[in-house]
Amino acid sequence: MTLNKKDILKALELISAPGAGTNLIESGSVKNVVIFGDEVVVDVEIDNPSLQAKKKTEVEIMKIIHDEVYQKAKVQVNVKVSEKASAPKPNLIKGQPIEGIQNIIAVASGKGGVGKSTVTANLAVSLQQKGFKVGVLDADLYGPSMPTMFDVVGHKPLAVTVEGKSKMVPVEAYGVKMLSLGFFTEPNQAVIWRGAMASKALNQLIFDAHWGELDFLLIDLPPGTGDIHLSIMQALPITGAIVVSTPQEVALADARKGIAMFRQESIQVPVLGIIENMAYFTPEELPNNKYYIFGKEGAKNLSETIEAPFLGELPLVQSIREAGDVGRPAALQENEVLNKAFDQLTKNMVSELVKRNEELPATEAIKITTMAGCSTK
Numbered sequence: 171m172t173l174n175k176k177d178i179l180k181a182l183e184l185i186s187a188p189g190a191g192t193n194l195i196e197s198g199s200v201k202n203v204v205i206f207g208d209e210v211v212v213d214v215e216i217d218n219p220s221l222q223a224k225k226k227t228e229v230e231i232m233k234i235i236h237d238e239v240y241q242k243a244k245v246q247v248n249v250k251v252s253e254k255a256s257a258p259k260p261n262l263i264k265g266q267p268i269e270g271i272q273n274i275i276a277v278a279s280g281k282g283g284v285g286k287s288t289v290t291a292n293l294a295v296s297l298q299q300k301g302f303k304v305g306v307l308d309a310d311l312y313g314p315s316m317p318t319m320f321d322v323v324g325h326k327p328l329a330v331t332v333e334g335k336s337k338m339v340p341v342e343a344y345g346v347k348m349l350s351l352g353f354f355t356e357p358n359q360a361v362i363w364r365g366a367m368a369s370k371a372l373n374q375l376i377f378d379a380h381w382g383e384l385d386f387l388l389i390d391l392p393p394g395t396g397d398i399h400l401s402i403m404q405a406l407p408i409t410g411a412i413v414v415s416t417p418q419e420v421a422l423a424d425a426r427k428g429i430a431m432f433r434q435e436s437i438q439v440p441v442l443g444i445i446e447n448m449a450y451f452t453p454e455e456l457p458n459n460k461y462y463i464f465g466k467e468g469a470k471n472l473s474e475t476i477e478a479p480f481l482g483e484l485p486l487v488q489s490i491r492e493a494g495d496v497g498r499p500a501a502l503q504e505n506e507v508l509n510k511a512f513d514q515l516t517k518n519m520v521s522e523l524v525k526r527n528e529e530l531p532a533t534e535a536i537k538i539t540t541m542a543g544c545s546t547k
Contacts, residue, residue, distance in 0.1 A: 171240050173205050178212070183240040185230050188218040196230075201250075204344040209244045210235060215252050224249045245325065267407055268376070270383045271305070273523060274470070276402065276411040276439065278432075280424025282393035282504040285447040288494050289515075290390040290500040293412075296516040298345040299501070305340060307375060308350030309402055310392040311368050321497020326353055330380055334544065337380035344502065347384070349375045364499040369401040376405055379380040394424075403437055410526050412441040412519065417446055417468030425469070442522040443479035443513060444469050447510060448486040452507075460485075481518040484511050 179195060187197035194200050194214065202213040212231055216223060226449050228247040268274075277293070279286040290306060298304045308316040317323045327338040327349060340347035351371060381387065389408075392398050403410070412430045415425035425444065432439040446469030450460040463486065465520040473480035484490070487508065493500040501512040 171208070173208065173210060173240055175203050175205060177236060177239050177526045178203050178210060180445070181234045182212070182231065184200055184238070185227075188216050188223040188227060194241075208240070208242065208441060209246070211248070213248045213250070215378075217252050219251045219322045224251070249430060254521065255528060268277050268381060268387075271381055271387050272385050273409040273527075274387045274389065274393055274406050275442070275519075275523075276389045276408050276432075277414065278391045278399070278411055278515070279393055279414045279421075280428040281415070281421045284414055284421050285418045285484070285490075287315045287390050288490060288500075289412075289414050289445055289447060290388050291316065291338070291494065292490075292512050293519065294346045294386075294388050295344055295499045295501040296512045297386055297520075300516065301384055304345070305347040305381050305384045305387045306349075307387060307389045308352065309347065309372060309375075309389050309398055311342045311351050311398060312372060312392060314350040314352035314355075315494075316348050316350045316390060317341075317499060319494045319499060320346065320348060322348075322413070323352070323497075327379075332380050336378075338375075338378055339380055343497075344499065347381060349379055353377035368398060372398065372401050373405060400430065403439060408439045410440045410523060412442050412445060413478075414445045414447055415469045415472070416448045417462070417465040419465070419468065421464075422468050422472050425472065426476070429478060440526050441478045442474045442519060442526060445481045446483040449483035451486040479518070479522050481522070482511065482515045484515070 179200070182194045182200055183196070185194050185212050186192070187194050187199045196286075196544075199214050199216055200212065201215050202211075204211040211281065212235075214231065216226075216227055227249050231247045232245045235243055255294055277286055277290040287308075287310065294304045294306050306316055308314045317325070320341075322341050325341045327341055329336050330339050331337070338349065340349045341349070341353060380414055389402060391402065413425050413432075415421045415430050429441055429444075431437065432441050446467070449469075450462050450466075452458075470480045470483070472478075487502060487505075489505065490500040490508065493503060494498060500508050503509070
């Protein structure tokens with residue numbers, strides 16, 4: 171039997187193009203048909219990039235040619251995905267604003283154990299001491315630590331009706347409002363959830379809460395770059411991010427990844443700066459000595475390399491750890507070194523926030539004038 175292109179094209183009109191609503195010929199999916207004796211080569215371009223769609227198209231073309239044209243034809247189908255379909259589509263993350271909350275700051279770290287939660291707790295207290303209204307969302311669902319750091323383990327958020335809906339009232343300590351999954355689980359209970367369940371719980375903590383008026387909502391993110399981070403950035407309009415790291419290279423390598431995540435084109439969360447924790451150790455008996463146990467100025471050098479602000483450093487001090495363990499953040503202590511360090515970090519963070527918010531359109535402007543010399547627009 172002699173095969174001809176007209177018969178092949180007529181047969182291909184009987185096949186629907188994936189997702190097009192028309193047949194392969196009308197949709198323009200068939201790009202070329204070549205016949206060599208009893209061999210047929212069909213080049214097809216479809217918009218559906220899935221393997222299932224490609225395989226289905228290939229099988230249907232082979233079958234229709236065998237059924238309608240020539241049963242013994244040797245058919246080769248080349249299925250290509252159109253450039254329009256295969257090109258990455260911009261998916262800029264847009265969160266829902268929470269009424270009454272002016273600035274949402276994500277505190278992150280690439281690596282666990284670098285003191286991110288400790289920094290979050292103390293920044294919150296330091297901001298509150300300067301007259302700001304502050305809240306903390308403990309988004310580390312698998313290892314919530316804020317209840318311990320604020321000495322509110324065992325406390326339960328109360329319920330209040332707002333506009334006909336039941337809302338959680340955040341637990342308050344030292345003038346800071348907070349919500350954490352730790353308020354809803356037992357101390358020894360492990361949270362073993364897949365990403366979807368974790369995201370659902372996180373959305374409840376965010377949107378089923380009555381935060382009231384806040385100048386700052388600090389979000390204590392879990393280590394790494396995963397589902398929780400993406401869920402947060404999809405749910406909320408993050409004003410900016412702070413990355414915490416220790417000076418050693420193994421921590422800095424992960425900090426780079428965390429910063430890269432925020433700077434991705436599909437995310438674009440401004441990095442307000444980097445904080446170096448456990449920067450140096452000063453023995454009590456040698457107050458003028460500094461020992462750089464984990465390396466010197468690693469996070470500072472990283473900030474210069476990646477062109478991100480350096481917000482400051484915190485020393486490795488036993489009292490910071492003890493303060494967290496007993497639930498009274500170190501920023502509340504009468505310690506000149508610590509008070510100066512946390513005060514400087516807070517001022518630097520607010521200063522960078524001012525710069526960041528000055529670049530926003532006036533309709534999205536935020537204004538804070540409580541701290542002398544600092545305001546945001």
